[in-house]
């Protein structure tokens with residue numbers, strides 16, 4: 203990794219946009235946008251008394267996005283860093299940032315497909331960068347996103363995802379709402395994984411991202427359904 207990627211640098215917030223009741227899109231301007239879809243950055247906040255807190259956030263924007271580097275930060279009640287972005291941060295504020303970071307949870311259009319993406323909650327963020335990268339480059343790699351949220355209002359950029367599924371040949375979306383709507387009470391299960399595999403064919407790449415329990419459960423289901431562990435890449439957000 204180049205030295206300038208691991209060094210902390212100042213980054214100015216260029217835009218803050220609510221995307222769900224709990225998640226805000228935060229854009230940083232003036233960064234070169236050179237990352238691979240799936241990578242993350244680290245943000246560091248410093249209090250007036252010198253106390254520092256740093257956390258990782260996946261990059262949502264496609265590589266090279268002229269509108270700056272976009273993160274999607276979910277405000278967790280009592281969360282040291284996410285609460286700052288939920289309640290305090292304003293356009294023009296500076297924070298410290300380093301990255302992009304991450305060498306295995308990445309996909310580039312030249313990696314081809316089929317690609318199966320499975321995200322829970324804010325775990326969709328790095329997957330969003332991948333499907334945006336696919337669209338930006340005109341890639342025809344088959345891609346299917348299974349996105350699990352508690353209710354539709356919590357789905358990050360639902361309209362963008364649905365429009366892409368409608369307009370971009372080869373990209374399909376399965377939105378699962380576990381606590382409301384037609385799929386209430388259902389979670390990602392073996393039947394859903396097998397249906398996805400029937401639809402997309404033998405995947406060359408599988409990316410699973412979300413909280414610890416979500417990633418563990420989905421990975422086990424994939425292996426049980428016959429997906430080789432070597433093609434499954436995971437990113438755990440904690441929780």
Ligand SMILES: Cc1cc2nc3c(=O)[nH]c(=O)nc-3n(C[C@H](O)[C@H](O)[C@H](O)COP(=O)(O)OP(=O)(O)OC[C@H]3O[C@@H](n4cnc5c(N)ncnc54)[C@H](O)[C@@H]3O)c2cc1C
Nearest residue numbers: 257258259260274275276281282283284324327439440441
């Ligand atoms: C590689 C990577 C990428 C990430 N990308 C994103 C992203 O794109 N968007 C995003 O919102 N978060 C992302 N996270 C999670 C993020 O780094 C922080 O953990 C999260 O914002 C909470 O930090 P905090 O300081 O607000 O809370 P803390 O003060 O650390 O914790 C507050 C409370 O929340 C609980 N908690 C911590 N993390 C989670 C979680 N993920 N889900 C539920 N409860 C949790 C803790 O157990 C604690 O009780 C990512 C994490 C990793 C490792």
